[in-house]
Amino acid sequence: MIRRVLPVLKPYRAMVFIMVLMGLFSSLADSAFPLFNRYALDHFVAGGTLKGIGLFAALYVGVLLMQVAANYISMSYVGQIEVTVNRDLRNMLFRHLQSLSFSYFNQNSVGYIHARVMSDTGKIGSLLSWRMMDVVWNASYLIFILVVMFRINARLALWILLLLPAAILAGFYFQRKLVAVNRQVRESNSRIVGNINEGVTGVRSIKTLVIEDRISRDFEEETGNYQRMAVKAGHYSALFTSGLTFASAAALALVLWQGGSLTEKGWMQIGTLSVFMSYALGMIEPIQYLVHTVSAAIEVKVNIERVTKLLETAPDVADPPEVVERYGDMLHPKRENWEELKGEVEFQDVSFHYPDGEELVLEHFNLKVPQGTNVAIVGETGAGKTTLVNLVCRFFEPTQGRVLIDGRDARERSQLWLHSNIGYVLQTPHLFSGTVRENLLYGNPEASEEEIAWAVGLVAAGEVIERLGGLDAQVGEGGDMLSTGEKQLLSFARAILADPRILILDEATSSIDTVTEAKIRDAIRTVIRGRTSFIIAHRLSTIIQADVILVIRDGKIIERGTHDELMELGGYYHDLYTSQAFPE
Template structure:
């Protein structure tokens, strides 16, 4: 991806990019670190209780201090339990809150990016940046950080205790640690690499399941069951092979850790036993060394694992940082933001009304990911209340003009004027709040019909919503779903047909009462009867409003004030329906061909009806 190519690797694992988010929770982080140190200190103290008990109660046979011993032991135990509980609370809070802040920062930044970003990045990639990357960063800043604190502090406390009791034996034991760390690190890296390959294969299997379920009808109708099953068996065999390989290495890794612990224990038993025999070391002190020898390898393993996680998460931090450093192709100037606000802090009190006059002044335009200019020195003036139709074949570039009017893209040269002023002199939010847009592919949000229509106007009453639905002949959609305006539309409106979603989108635009209306193929997915109703509603709605109509069905726009014919991204003709038909050019060919196709379909339908 472009942002990954342009961004340089971050210093210090990229932690500098995350510190501003962690700084907001510095008290919680300080608390969990201090409590973690306290918990590790308690772990390091327990062997000293064993030492005292062996020397005092077993070696000397004196029990007069037993009550105070037990009281102190349970006091330390209680302190550790409380420290672990409170630190875990802080860790969870830091993980959730930093994760939330990272997601909010990512999502909010996405709202400021232009359409060109979404044209060049797929949904899965963006979703991974917002969800997966931020989760891994938040986990690293909480649990992995505390793994490092807990285990490193335990090793340091244990070293200090051993050096204080018997320096020579402690140094012999400490000589094993570098070799143990190297061996553990060697296997740890390979186990992580193999587990990553297993996860990748698991993702492939998940995709197989998804295709098998969502494509069940296609698989049956095309008799692909055997081929799909064979592919699935192949993937499961590969999954089995990788899993067994990873399990073998994991077992070898566990055996290595056990072997190093046994080596440390053997060293203590050998040298410590000799010292104890000549009374250079008490039996209680030997037990301390034995406890540390048994428990010191596991912390080394966790420290290496935490460091490996930090190396892995550096990639997530770099991708997160790269996303936040992407600049939109369309952005408001500091002066505009100062006066009108931005998308999240609008200064509506400074907003002027929008009347609807639009003009293209010597506009040239090239898409950010393209090389050829699709507009060159283009001029057009659209009076307030005019109905402008844009026609052409599929892929001709009909949406380019509308994208420029809506400021989804900026002109490469020239200017788009709104009410006589350059659109860049006022905020994007000001412009977008005065535009009603019915998309070619209608989108509804999860929730009820009422929730979706109130995106057009938040304070719309139920009566106004019903009126908008009736205006576009969509009232029966809400009534048929059983719960009226409370009916759920499903994720993306998947409980409705495309035509029904388009009708609700149209009603939403009506509620917004926009000064500029854009209908992008707005009647291409509804039946003929509903299309006529929408055309009548659109005719009433567009009265007094500047309207841009994009349609394949040319019969729907013959009464437009001006028609722009687009071919290969360029406007080749402009005029009224009558003027363009008289020219007998591109528009004439489009219209007559469509008319002939419609007549042929009608005659075919009549023959079928007669045969029945």
């Protein structure tokens, strides 16, 4: 599993090499220090002489300084590898996300995708840096001290080696328990955070519904659940750490018992005994670290799977290689090869169902929209109005049949070419945090001050912008300083400034009050002149002027014509219009 993410380390091969080398040196030095003590004990203390102590101290300090340098280098490299690998992974994921289709974003929540980009990458980065370094350091330290122990006294070393399997097995047992219970603790915690979030963002509903007690009760149930889990986790980790210290003491007792008898027979010196004591005490911790690292690495498997799954998700709408060859891809467009878009749109025998559904939203749909035509689309919720315009934009592709733009299959040109020529005002408007101006310029960064003023005037957004504090005022995160209606006004102005060949208004004025909407109606009339446009609206008063009105029901056009023609027809549209205008 780790092999699948190893390639991200490739650019940092040299750093990884140095990091490992320095880590090896550091653990070598650590395992050598008890030997220094042994020399001091046997040579100076037991020998009763101070001869050569200056040289000894100098050597000691020398090794110490070298180890400090090695530690510094390996630690900074580990950190650097961690964050740069994280960064590279995030870049890869984000770039891939930019190429994925609408259906991916419809099926996966923002929170889910966000976690893939922001937290999974972090886990993988630390696996490839700190965890790897932990293994290198602890494994080499263990090997070094085992080698030294066997060289000094094989019999005592064998005794200590006996402890090893028990320590490893017990370590794994506890780690497994701990990992499992800690996961439950984390899950419970994220539910608690979710509850708090709900309590804060939904406070108005909680108050109007008078469900404070119920919400508190549910919250307390969850915190109780958390408490139980956390105490359980505390119990395991307490058992684990106290077991650890006991194991160290057991190793020490073993050395005292066995080594003591060796020493009293004169087969072993005090200095050697102290080396064994240091090793016995220092051995348990690296074992536990290794065990811990291995179980943590197993945990990361999930994160790696999620990330690779995202990277392997192919976009539903993709430009074929020959199109990319000619027009460029999403991030490297070849604008010099782009043809001018005129705005003729044609549906040829189009059938469509969403990737996550079976039901056909459009069935054998045919429609030819000449350049510059103003099309209005009327129909009930779920009739397929939005689907229709999504197909024009190639946010989705037909399951069957084809959509022609200027007489050529939309798939023959790049998505970016099409999108750069389309202005789409969505029903749920979205602004980006930043100033009003930045938002207005989103579709056309080169627009002049005059053009901005013109567009703002056209959609009657002057008053709103003035209230906010001018063009350079902040709109807040997601534009939350504005009401839905105000956001619709600004996103309309944004689309106008983009000067698109095809303009799509999907319920673009649903939250705007009637007086303002009346002003906008004139704006719409001005803007759609000469452009192909599709307007979806519930309020029929906004679409009377359309060149052609399509009434859609269950994915089919049931009526088509101008307002007058459809009124004369006396069908669905007539009924709808009269019911809206003269109910009674």
